[in-house]
Amino acid sequence: MADTFASGAVEPRGPKPRRVFSGRNIMIYGTLIVVCLYYILPLWVMVMTSLKGMPEIRMGNIFSPPVEITFEPWVKAWAEACTGLNCDGLSRGFWNSVRILIPSVVLSIIVASVNGYALINWRFKGSDLFFTILIFGAFIPYQVMLYPIVILLREMGLYGTLWGLVLVHTIFGMPILTLLFRNYFASLPEELFKAARVDGAGFWGIYFRIMLPMSLPIFVVAIILQVTGIWNDFLFGVVYTKPDLYPMTVQLNNIVNSVQGVKEYNVNMAATLLTGAVPLIVYFISGKLFVRGIAAGAVKG
DSSP: OOHHHHHHHOOSSSSSOOTTTOOHHHHHHHHHHHHHHHHHHHHHHHHHTTOOOOHHHHTOOTTOOOSSSOHHHHHHHHHHHOOOTBOTTTTHHHHHHHHHHEEEEEEHHHHHHHHHHHHSSSOTTTTHHHHHHHHHHHSSSSSHHHHHHHHHHHHTTTTOOOOHHHHHHHHHHHHHHHHHHHHHHHSSHHHHHHHHHTTTHHHHHHOOOOOIGEEEEHHHHHHHHHHHHHHOOHHHHHHHSSSGGGHHHHHHHHTOOOSSSOOHHHHHHHHHHHHHHHHHHHHTHHHHHHHHHHHHHHHOO
């Protein structure tokens, strides 16, 4: 045995070690670095600008960190910036957005999850046609539906109210969410559903005791999609509500595009960061579950 190793008759096994600085790795990591810089630099400029005073901003050099950090622009953006006759900053719009967001997310996810569950496990006459029409609605441009929905909300007495906007977000969120839930439920073992039926479980018993406990990833996906879409919405907010009920994005637009007084870039940047904070926080908290859920709910079915 010793002579065999000494003579080099036994060759090393296993894959050949890869070079760290190979052309492939340089291309991959170089591309990733360029893409990261492309997205990070605007955020860096926004954060640095929001922490500077106006005299320092006028000196130029937008990429440099602040010489003297100040949080006054953040305070003014939140509570003092003027939009027309109101000078309460983004605070009013923030709480309006919260009052719109929570019921819209809850209602749309409940309705879509039940739809997806029924379409895949409790097929009824015309279910395929219903699903086709529902998905077709996801591809209709929002602008086409603006005026008809205004008429419907007016006839229902909900035009210009927060609940009218909640109803709009719930309806427009159903198609894509129903598709995600339907495909996710289709990926679950069918034997569980059949066994529950044999044991006497009904529609709601199977939904609450079997489907929901196994569907955390797709619910996280639905929450992130709805929170991002509803919180960042501007069009529906400005069309279906009135000034006292404008969401945060409409308030942000009014602050940034104000033509009165001196243009305060630090306040505008702080207001923009405050407006985008909520969906970013939600995504960073639940990012891993989002990836798992979107993979399971988008490609199976």
